Amino acid sequence: KLKKSSNLRLSLFRSSKHIYVQLIDDTERKTLLSASSHDKSLKDTQLKPEEVAFKVGEIIGGLINDKKIANKIAFDRGAYLYHGRVKKLAEGLRSKGVNL
Numbered sequence: 001k002l003k004k005s006s007n008l009r010l011s012l013f014r015s016s017k018h019i020y021v022q023l024i025d026d027t028e029r030k031t032l033l034s035a036s037s038h039d040k041s042l043k044d045t046q047l048k049p050e051e052v053a054f055k056v057g058e059i060i061g062g063l064i065n066d067k068k069i070a071n072k073i074a075f076d077r078g079a080y081l082y083h084g085r086v087k088k089l090a091e092g093l094r095s096k097g098v099n100l
Contacts, residue, residue: 007074008032010060010100012089014080019053019089021060023073033067035060053085057092064098075100 013020020036037052039059047055064073080086090100 007072008069009074009076010093011076012078012080012086014085019049019056019085021056021089023060023064023069032069033060033063035063050085050088053088054092054095057089057094058096059092061093061096061098064093065096073098073100 009024009026011022011024018037021034022031023033024031035056037056039056041059042052042055045052075090077086082090093100
């Protein structure tokens with residue numbers, strides 16, 4: 001369970017083929033940013049699923065840096081284990097300097 005806090009929440013959804021991530025502000029109940037493996041830059045590439053997850057993490061990390069969001073971000077991985085594509089997405093975020 002996530003603790004109630006004023007942090008922004010990075011919510012993750014993983015299907016068998018794709019991965020989606022949203023940056024959510026729970027106090028205002030708004031989605032600030034989102035990225036997924038449906039992105040145009042990833043559509044035509046032949047990458048392994050873990051590499052795609054890393055790229056999605058880099059994309060959302062770049063968007064967070066562009067918006068200059070300096071708040072602490074809580075990583076909401078849902079019921080998914082911190083393993084495989086979920087771990088690679090988090091590594092992609094951290095490679096862009098985002099603190100989880």
